[in-house]
Amino acid sequence: MTDGNNKISSENIEEEGSASKRQRIEEENSQNAENNANDQHPLTLRMMYNTCQEVLEKQKNIENFNTEIVDELRFFKNELQLIRDDLKPKTVTAAVPIKADSKNTTAWNPENKSATMPTTGKCFVLRHVFKNVSNMKEDEYRLSEVEEHFGVKWRMNVRRTKEHLEFHLQCLKSMDTVNWTIETQRKHVLVSNRVENKVMESIRIFDKESPSWGWPEFIKWDVLEKDFLVDDKLTAEIHVKIEKTTCIYKDNLRSFDETMEEFSDVVLVVNEEKFYVLKLYLAAHSPYFKALFLGQFQESKKSEIKLTGIDADDFQNYLELLYGESAVDEFTAEGMLMVADMYDTPLVIRKCEQFLLKESKKTLKKKLGLSTRYSLETLKKKCLAEIKSIGDLQAVLPGNVQDLDKSIMGELLEKSISLHN
Structure with a gap:
């Protein structure tokens, strides 16, 4: 009995000891888990905070980047608008050049009742x-x-x-x-x-x-x-x-229309017809265009300029001759001389005078009139040399002697005296 009881008692003691041990282990584990949890909580918060900071930083960078993009887009928009404005034709009217000694300085006046009416054009x-x-x-x-x-x-x-x-x-x-x-x-x-x-x-x-x-x-x-x-x-x-x-003159020998746009830097408008030309080329041949394009005038900055007082066909022929074409003939010579005289273009004037000297079949009266009107001295001398009789002299005189150009009166008088003698 005693041994058996002792044995049972010993087992109970062992069982009680094991239970106590397990309880202590569980308590320790629970305490460790709690401690671990307490230890991990600040770490988690820090990680979340850092993540949020990173997200906010990225968001801030994105916002700054977007702001830069918007600013750049606005800048390019303004630049494009300026380009568009520059590309838009800006039409101004160039003043018609009037020389100090011009014989045609009175504008057309429908109310003018006088018998004489000198005009430009x-x-x-x-x-x-x-x-x-x-x-x-x-x-x-x-x-x-x-x-x-x-x-x-x-x-x-x-x-x-x-x-x-x-x-x-x-x-x-x-x-x-x-x-x-x-x-x-x-x-x-x-x-x-x-x-x-x-x-x-x-x-x-x-x-x-x-x-x-x-x-x-x-x-x-x-x-x-x-x-x-x-x-x-x-x-x-x-x-x-x-x-x-x-449709008065011959077909055009050279185009100055929109097909020449890429080779031009200015548009000249004559009677609603557009001519695409180069500023420097015209400026090199004409003091008028040099002042117009390169001078300190408003027109020099414009891409489209209106010319007045001339005919589009005459200006076409003038440009053709200036660009090297054989544009002068019996029909075009006078109109080209008028334009070349207006815009002070020696090359065109010289070529027209050469035609009148060597090829033209115009009357002596007409040639002499052109020579005095446009100061063609060589042509004038040739015309005067061809007056060899009283009949020739009478043929070159205008219907009204008062219309005779004063610059040639003295020479015709000397010719008349010579012929009578």
């Missing part, structure tokens, strides 16, 4: 004295001599109706199949030394369908006889300014 005056006017019968025509101006022939005609005088301007351009047009301002004048001149004005376009324009009842016949005849002579004038022409 393509202008001319037809003048004729009709004789034995009171003997004209009803429906009888009288014609002036034909004159060539700017490559086209012109003349005036009058006709007596029952009670009036008709007064017309005729354009003698060939009636071919080309749809040519000549837009004009016209001033028809009957000259009187007793009353105010009879003047009527109009803007008309001549073409192959309408080659003649005028007034069928310009003046009553009885008024004409009373106030306008001097020794039975009637002095009539037509002042013409050619505003615009189409």
Whole structure:
């Protein structure tokens, strides 16, 4: 009994000891777990904090980067707008150059009732004295001599109706199949030394369908006889300014249209037609264009400049000759001389003068007139040398001697005295 009880008691003691040991181990593990948990909590917070800081830093960098992108985009947007503004055509009108000694300085004035009307541009005056006017019968025509101006022939005609005088301007351009047009301002004048001149004005376009324009009842016949005849002579004038022409001259030899845009740095606009050219090339040949393009003027910074007082066809021919083409002929010479004189271009003037000297079939009167108008001294000397008779001298004189250029009066007088002697 005793041994058995002792054995049971010993086992119980061992079991109690094991339980106590396990309890202590569990408590220790629990305490260690708690301690570990307490130890890991600050670490976790630090890791989370650092992660948040990194995220915030990245966010800040992204925001800064986005701000830089936005600023750069704004900058490029402004730059692009400036480029667009520079690329947009900026049209200004260049002043028409007027030389100090120019013979054509009076602008066209529709209210001007004087018998003379010098103007800038393509202008001319037809003048004729009709004789034995009171003997004209009803429906009888009288014609002036034909004159060539700017490559086209012109003349005036009058006709007596029952009670009036008709007064017309005729354009003698060939009636071919080309749809040519000549837009004009016209001033028809009957000259009187007793009353105010009879003047009527109009803007008309001549073409192959309408080659003649005028007034069928310009003046009553009885008024004409009373106030306008001097020794039975009637002095009539037509002042013409050619505003615009189409299909008058030959086909273009060189293009200056938009196909030449990449080879140009300025656009010159003449009567709504655009010419793409190089500033430096024109400036090298013309003091006017040098001042316009390279001077301290507003126009020098523009990409599109409007030129006034000239015809687009004449400017086309002028550019062609300046660029080396053989553009001068009987039809184009006068218009090119006008443009070259206006823009002070010696090369074009010289080539036109050479043509008039060696090739042109224009009348001696016409050549002499061009030589005095555009100061072509070599041509003037040649014309004067060709006046070898009184008949030649009379042929070069204008209908009204007062219209004779003063610069040549002395030389013609000396020629007249020489011929008479």
